[in-house]
Amino acid sequence: MTLKDKTTITFYNGLTTIGGPMIEVAYGKSHVLFDLGEVYRPELKLPDESYQTLIDNQLIGDVPNFYDPQVTGKVIDHERWEHAAAYLSHLHLDHSKAMNLLAPEIPLYAGPITAKMLPALNERGDFLLPAVGHASNYTRPIIAATYRQPIKVGDITLTIWPSDHDAYGATGLIVTTPDKKIAYTGDIRLHGYHPEWVHEFLAAARKADALIIEGTGVSWPEEQHDQNSEEFTGPKNERELTQEIVQLQKENPQRQITFNTYPTNVERLLKIIAASPRTVVLHAARAHLLKESLGKDYPYYYLPQEAKFTDLRPELAIPYQELLLDKSKYLWQVVGDVVKLQKGGLYLHSNAEPLGEFDPTYRPFVQQFAAKKIEFKALRCSGHADVQELKEIIQEVQPQALIPVHTLHPELEENPFGERILPKRKQTITL
Numbered sequence: 001m002t003l004k005d006k007t008t009i010t011f012y013n014g015l016t017t018i019g020g021p022m023i024e025v026a027y028g029k030s031h032v033l034f035d036l037g038e039v040y041r042p043e044l045k046l047p048d049e050s051y052q053t054l055i056d057n058q059l060i061g062d063v064p065n066f067y068d069p070q071v072t073g074k075v076i077d078h079e080r081w082e083h084a085a086a087y088l089s090h091l092h093l094d095h096s097k098a099m100n101l102l103a104p105e106i107p108l109y110a111g112p113i114t115a116k117m118l119p120a121l122n123e124r125g126d127f128l129l130p131a132v133g134h135a136s137n138y139t140r141p142i143i144a145a146t147y148r149q150p151i152k153v154g155d156i157t158l159t160i161w162p163s164d165h166d167a168y169g170a171t172g173l174i175v176t177t178p179d180k181k182i183a184y185t186g187d188i189r190l191h192g193y194h195p196e197w198v199h200e201f202l203a204a205a206r207k208a209d210a211l212i213i214e215g216t217g218v219s220w221p222e223e224q225h226d227q228n229s230e231e232f233t234g235p236k237n238e239r240e241l242t243q244e245i246v247q248l249q250k251e252n253p254q255r256q257i258t259f260n261t262y263p264t265n266v267e268r269l270l271k272i273i274a275a276s277p278r279t280v281v282l283h284a285a286r287a288h289l290l291k292e293s294l295g296k297d298y299p300y301y302y303l304p305q306e307a308k309f310t311d312l313r314p315e316l317a318i319p320y321q322e323l324l325l326d327k328s329k330y331l332w333q334v335v336g337d338v339v340k341l342q343k344g345g346l347y348l349h350s351n352a353e354p355l356g357e358f359d360p361t362y363r364p365f366v367q368q369f370a371a372k373k374i375e376f377k378a379l380r381c382s383g384h385a386d387v388q389e390l391k392e393i394i395q396e397v398q399p400q401a402l403i404p405v406h407t408l409h410p411e412l413e414e415n416p417f418g419e420r421i422l423p424k425r426k427q428t429i430t431l
């Protein structure tokens with residue numbers, strides 16, 4: 001470092017969209033980049049996911065000196081940047097999908113669960129963007145960080161904290177340079193399984209020079225999305241959601257009950273398995289994901305003609321026919337074949353795909369159940385802090401500067417403790 005060095009933050013993507021933040025912090029000859037996702041915009045119906053298409057449509061940031069030169073055609077200036085590293089906060093695609101574009105020589109850090117699960121999720125090559133010169137199911141190395149332990153990147157230090165979001169193993173980040181402290185929330189909430197981890201992270205971030213905060217919860221001011229509002233009738237938090245699923249099983253002792261959840265929301269699934277009075281049976285692909293990433297075995301089934309996984313224990317297999325006939329013993333994960341379910345049954349759709357009305361496949365999906373006279377019950381719990389929780393988070397950190405990202409309305413997040421910065425795409429600010 002020299003006397004004139006200053007901490008800068010450059011915002012390459014994911015500012016006024018939900019997802020895809022790509023932010024660089026630089027000091028002297030050191031710099032770090034977080035996250036490495038792709039903005040999710042299925043309505044664009046793009047012809048391909050090539051680097052150029054993603055750049056042209058602003059689905060990833062045009063970040064210099066981090067991407068693999070074989071992808072960009074531009075060399076990395078390693079003399080200017082002697083120390084570089086990247087970090088990804090959690091395994092959702094809008095934070096991780098572009099990780100294979102990172103130059104192979106730049107180390108990539110993530111929390112230990114994220115580091116372990118991403119290769120398992122990409123096992124069929126349909127989760128991440130491909131790396132040049134590798135098969136589509138390749139996942140570039142991720143260094144599993146030890147929580148709360150500083151990682152040196154030249155003049156910059158990264159500290160990764162366990163946090164809470166609807167992605168298993170989600171983390172937050174504190175970046176320190178010789179003169180500044182910057183906190184990045186990743187995606188965050190206070191109504192999940194581990195609010196105490198979030199509070200601990202926020203305490204460590206207290207009085208940061210800058211708090212880069214996600215603002216998904218302020219994106220729809222015209223709608224009432226708050227979990228804590230009186231109008232809201234669904235589960236207020238993950239605990240209530242699990243309780244409701246248990247309650248529905250108790251109230252319906254003689255009724256076929258099926259469900260689905262989102263693959264990366266592993267923790268919700270584990271809680272449902274642990275709390276359910278019925279035996280929870282997973283589709284084999286999901287059981288395999290849990291085996292591969294956590295080493296855990298659960299009862300599972302195959303659809304007819306499906307290829308078998310060699311790592312699943314044969315004695316835990318339940319015949320598909322047995323599930324189709326059952327009314328009382330099983331709570332099982334449905335992945336299609338709705339026509340075969342029993343009339344009068346109950347299906348619990350817990351933030352599974354299709355996710356909601358914005359997806360054109362959602363209505364037809366719901367219709368299938370109605371056509372079979374099966375009750376369709378959406379049981380949601382948001383992965384994001386709502387308006388009130390965002391205020392609490394800002395209150396706990398009391399940052400000098402608040403920088404909202406990952407939201408349709410960054411101007412709706414306010415900082416009673418200092419300034420608020422609303423950066424433009426590709427803008428660099430000096431702290």
Ligand SMILES: [Zn+2]
Nearest residue numbers: 092165167187
């Ligand atoms: Zn997320």
